[in-house]
Amino acid sequence: MTSQRVAVLKDLLEFIGIEGERLNLVWVSSAEGPRFAKEMTEFTEKIRALGPLNWNYQRAVAVGI
Amino acid sequence: MYDAIKERVKELLDSGEIKGFLALKNDNGNIKPHLYVSPVETNQLSIGDGETPGGARYPLAKILTILLQNHSGERFGILVRGCDQRALKALAAWNQISPEQVVPIGVACPEERAQACACALPYPDEWLEGEQVEPKDPRPVEWEEKIPLERLEVWRGEFEKCIKCYGCRNICPMCFCKECSLESEDVIAKGEIPPDLPMFHLVRAVHMIGRCVDCGLCEEACPASIPLRALYKKVNNIVETRFQFRSGIDQTEQSPLHKIVEPPAAI
Ligand code: SF4
Ligand code: SF4
Numbered sequence: 001m002t003s004q005r006v007a008v009l010k011d012l013l014e015f016i017g018i019e020g021e022r023l024n025l026v027w028v029s030s031a032e033g034p035r036f037a038k039e040m041t042e043f044t045e046k047i048r049a050l051g052p053l054n055w056n057y058q059r060a061v062a063v064g065i
Numbered sequence: 066m067y068d069a070i071k072e073r074v075k076e077l078l079d080s081g082e083i084k085g086f087l088a089l090k091n092d093n094g095n096i097k098p099h100l101y102v103s104p105v106e107t108n109q110l111s112i113g114d115g116e117t118p119g120g121a122r123y124p125l126a127k128i129l130t131i132l133l134q135n136h137s138g139e140r141f142g143i144l145v146r147g148c149d150q151r152a153l154k155a156l157a158a159w160n161q162i163s164p165e166q167v168v169p170i171g172v173a174c175p176e177e178r179a180q181a182c183a184c185a186l187p188y189p190d191e192w193l194e195g196e197q198v199e200p201k202d203p204r205p206v207e208w209e210e211k212i213p214l215e216r217l218e219v220w221r222g223e224f225e226k227c228i229k230c231y232g233c234r235n236i237c238p239m240c241f242c243k244e245c246s247l248e249s250e251d252v253i254a255k256g257e258i259p260p261d262l263p264m265f266h267l268v269r270a271v272h273m274i275g276r277c278v279d280c281g282l283c284e285e286a287c288p289a290s291i292p293l294r295a296l297y298k299k300v301n302n303i304v305e306t307r308f309q310f311r312s313g314i315d316q317t318e319q320s321p322l323h324k325i326v327e328p329p330a331a332i
Contacts (some may be wrong), residue, residue, distance in 0.1 A: 055221055
């Protein structure tokens, strides 16, 4: 259920103009500490690279993004 | 007018086959939902021809759901357009009503209405009134053509108009949950207008996966004129592309969310 929902939500985010990569779904068990750390680090880096959400296009244009 | 429907309703009521017939009533020019329980009343029956043909619409399937909950085991007739029948089928697929309790009597929508609704299926399976007209193209293409930043700007502007009246949810035949996430403080902060952007609208959109029957009542009801239809049509298009599923077409087919699947390696 969740995986189908998240898949649709990613497409929907794209539709309203938000990068689908800003949403990530992974299964990590409590026994997989290092894996959890790895996933979190990777995701944080991805979001950092994407930068803040451009909520305001007019402003984004004005400041030259 | 509508003699064929009136005759059929009279028969059903006279024979006791149905306990009542849910349709519309023209009350001195005002069209409103009405439950017909006696054959003599049927002269006031309306199929929703208001200022424009078929222009007066109500969530009859939603009203029927509540009626059936309070009259278990009894049968009711209902006036259905294409959208109402899709809602009934989807409600059956989601186990909200049992089809044995429902006797639908169909009307096919006129061209003008189908156009106004951008309806992809403006007629039910069978009908006693009206004629079949061509389906209208329901795809929200004009939004797709904008670049992402423009889309974000436009949708943010639209969502910002929301006054959180819950009209969209209240009128939706497929909003049948006892507890609504849109009222959960864990999801949407209380007392803020506009409600959390874009959370409020995305939560509702995600909950329409496998449910929305594209009746367009939400957009018609929205006092802020938010193009909700484009959002839910998009949900439906995504669901159709990803899962080959359309809500309200086959009442025996469960929504893709009901199926347990292996999580894909990458989403
Ligand atoms: S079009 Fe709107 S009111 Fe109709 S089923 Fe979809 S979300 Fe609900
Ligand atoms: S009907 Fe329109 S204004 Fe009211 S809650 Fe829904 S989107 Fe917001």
